[in-house]
Amino acid sequence: MTLPCIALIAHDQKKDDMADFARQHQKALSRFRIVATGTTGGKVQEACPDLQVTRLRSGPLGGDQQIGAMIATGDVDMLLFFIDPLTSMPHDVDVKALTRLATVYDIPMALNRATAEKLIDFQ
Secondary structure, eight states: OOOOEEEEEEOGGGHHHHHHHHHHTHHHHTTSEEEEOHHHHHHHHHHOTTSOEEEOOOGGGTHHHHHHHHHHTTOOSEEEEEOOTTSOOTTHHHHHHHHHHHHHTTOOEESSHHHHHHHHHTO
């Protein structure tokens, strides 16, 4: 049986928060296949060495689009994307496309830690 897949992404100012979230929810996350954009995946692996994390490209270098493609093909079951609404993002169009795909394909999506806490508690 294949484990469900969760995608983890965090903007620069939220990467430490994502790593802390992963550390606190390591047991729940171990029930998923985990994919993450490059730097976020590295931070999560550093915080939780026992978790298997597939690292894709960095978000601005195509990682957001890789995860978007995985959502479109049904390979991602949940998206946790800790966004930083106070910092300008040069790849903002990629971010919008990714959240649009998660909405179109109706997968659970958290854009902040509070929502992620609720989603992971239901798993």
